[in-house]
Amino acid sequence: MDDRTRQSAPDYSTSALFFIFINMIWIFGVLWVSWGLGAVAIAGVIVNHLITMLDNRLNGQKG
Numbered sequence: 001m002d003d004r005t006r007q008s009a010p011d012y013s014t015s016a017l018f019f020i021f022i023n024m025i026w027i028f029g030v031l032w033v034s035w036g037l038g039a040v041a042i043a044g045v046i047v048n049h050l051i052t053m054l055d056n057r058l059n060g061q062k063g
Helices: 013-035 037-059
Strands: none
Touching: 013 037
């Protein structure tokens, strides 16, 4: 049997959030060039709504 203690897994949360941010920048850039600032604003509102729904589901409804 292996008696060594297991090390905890590294926390990749910061790097994952950084790469999501980078991907959102180029996606919004493509939307802006293709369809204008209105499409970026609508996409931003949709993403904000999805994040709020996810937060409510994971942490429970507040208020």
